[in-house]
Amino acid sequence: MSGVSVTHSPYACITCRHSKRRCDRTYPKCTLCTQESTPTSRFLDPEIFSLLQLETPKVEVAIPKMVADYVGTIVDIQNIANAYFDTIHTWMPILSKKQFFSNLPNYLTHKKTELCLLVICMKLSSSLTTTAKTVLYRTAKQFHFEVESSGILSVAVLQAGVLIAIYELGHAIYPAAFLSIGQCARYAAALEIDKSITSRLLDKLPWNEVEEQRRVWWSIIILDRYLNLCNPGRHLITPDPTPDSYLPGDDLEWDTGSSRSENSLTLGSSSGSYIGRFARFAQTAHLLSQALYTVAKDPTTDPAQLRRTLMALVNLSFMEGTMRKWAFCSQMAVCFR
Numbered sequence: 001m002s003g004v005s006v007t008h009s010p011y012a013c014i015t016c017r018h019s020k021r022r023c024d025r026t027y028p029k030c031t032l033c034t035q036e037s038t039p040t041s042r043f044l045d046p047e048i049f050s051l052l053q054l055e056t057p058k059v060e061v062a063i064p065k066m067v068a069d070y071v072g073t074i075v076d077i078q079n080i081a082n083a084y085f086d087t088i089h090t091w092m093p094i095l096s097k098k099q100f101f102s103n104l105p106n107y108l109t110h111k112k113t114e115l116c117l118l119v120i121c122m123k124l125s126s127s128l129t130t131t132a133k134t135v136l137y138r139t140a141k142q143f144h145f146e147v148e149s150s151g152i153l154s155v156a157v158l159q160a161g162v163l164i165a166i167y168e169l170g171h172a173i174y175p176a177a178f179l180s181i182g183q184c185a186r187y188a189a190a191l192e193i194d195k196s197i198t199s200r201l202l203d204k205l206p207w208n209e210v211e212e213q214r215r216v217w218w219s220i221i222i223l224d225r226y227l228n229l230c231n232p233g234r235h236l237i238t239p240d241p242t243p244d245s246y247l248p249g250d251d252l253e254w255d256t257g258s259s260r261s262e263n264s265l266t267l268g269s270s271s272g273s274y275i276g277r278f279a280r281f282a283q284t285a286h287l288l289s290q291a292l293y294t295v296a297k298d299p300t301t302d303p304a305q306l307r308r309t310l311m312a313l314v315n316l317s318f319m320e321g322t323m324r325k326w327a328f329c330s331q332m333a334v335c336f337r
Contacts, residue, residue, distance in 0.1 A: 061113045061150045067143050070136060071119045077104065084122040092166065092222075093248075093278050094159055094215045095122075098257040099208060114156040117147050121160040125167045132171035140164060148187070155212060158187050162219050169223065181223050185237045193217050194238075197245040208257060215248045215278065222285040225292065232296040240289050243268030247279040 009025045016023035071077060078101075085097050107115040117140075124140045144160055161184045168177035188194055196213040205213075224238045245267045248254070254276070265275055267286055294303045 061147050061152070063113060063116050064139075064143060066135075066139050067116055067120055070123060070139065071116045074104070074108070077115075077119050080119055080123045080126075084126045087126045088122075088163070088166065091277075091281070092162075092219055093251055093254060094162060094212070094219050096208060096212060096257065097255045099212075111154075111156070113147060114152065114154055117143055117160045118156045118163075121163040121167075125163040127167075129171075132173050137167065137173075153187075153191055155191065155193070155209075155216065158184060158191065158193065158216055161187060162216060162223070165223055169227065178227050181220060181227060182237045184220050185224065188217055188220060197241060197247075199246075211249055211254060214246060215254070218248055218278070218282045218285070222281060225285050225288045228292055229288075232292040236289070236292075241267050241282075241286055247282050248276060249279070251276040251278055 012023035012025055071080075081100060085095075089095065089097070104115075120136075120140045120143065124136055127134075127136060140160075141164060144157070144164060147157055148161075161180060165177055165180035165184060167173075168180055185194075191213075193213045194217055196210060196217050221238050221241065224236055228234050228236060243266060247265050247267060247269070249264060265279065267283065269275070291303075
């Protein structure tokens with residue numbers, strides 16, 4: 001059979017020996033090392049991949065036993081997910097409940113690494129503990145680093161990073177929380193998710209994926225600004241949204257998978273429009289940006305217009321929270337903070 005001859009080395013390469021993995025000894029570079037360098041090449045020169053219609057080889061990362069033990073069986077995963085959706089998800093809904101459970105069998109087969117990472121971070125963010133730097137936290141953090149370092153670029157890895165940052169913020173793990181959000185912002189930019197709020201429809205993406213990306217980016221914007229409350233002069237990692245930036249859709253429609261592009265509202269939409277809870281949170285983050293800039297520039301000034309806008313949002317949120325029976329109103333908490 002004709003073909004390109006392949007030269008093999010009598011020894012495994014240094015990288016494979018250090019990683020204790022099976023090397024096919026292809027010379028001058030083994031198959032595993034070639035696959036690992038491909039995501040780097042795609043990141044540095046994406047036009048070549050697009051023109052030649054190349055695909056990035058699937059990167060597999062070994063799942064450590066401790067991670068597998070924390071994730072558990074399919075029943076354990078469902079219980080972890082239910083606990084997450086009953087807690088963190090109520091005020092930071094960056095995962096679609098319906099989509100997560102629907103895709104679970106497929107993820108267990110084809111994206112097990114990303115699923116395990118996401119699940120352990122869901123478990124971490126919704127866990128109750130009196131000790132911040134637990135074994136679970138260190139395990140999730142280390143596994144996230146390993147997956148990210150492998151070159152995998154996916155929304156699930158980004159969502160896991162956001163959940164780690166939420167845990168660090170909630171348990172006052174600084175400066176880790178601040179650094180984690182910066183890392184998430186860069187990772188999102190690599191995925192071009194930062195463009196999701198400026199485009200109504202992204203090419204070749206189903207609407208539910210557009211909405212998912214939009215929500216993840218807004219979560220990074222929100223956390224970035226909240227982390228700067230005690231230091232308004234510190235540089236924000238994410239750029240400020242514009243009045244034309246699209247807000248997250250209705251939360252109930254998002255969870256049930258019935259959200260539609262025609263229902264999209266922008267940051268400049270009327271404040272009286274019916275929008276979801278997370279969209280109000282996004283509006284609050286935008287006002288928080290203005291408050292941070294005002295304080296950093298001249299803390300002695302009296303920004304009357306900004307104060308009136310904040311109080312109007314507080315009153316509106318109070319009415320919405322009462323009517324919709326919210327147990328916790330995140331946007332009001334930020335306004336009063």
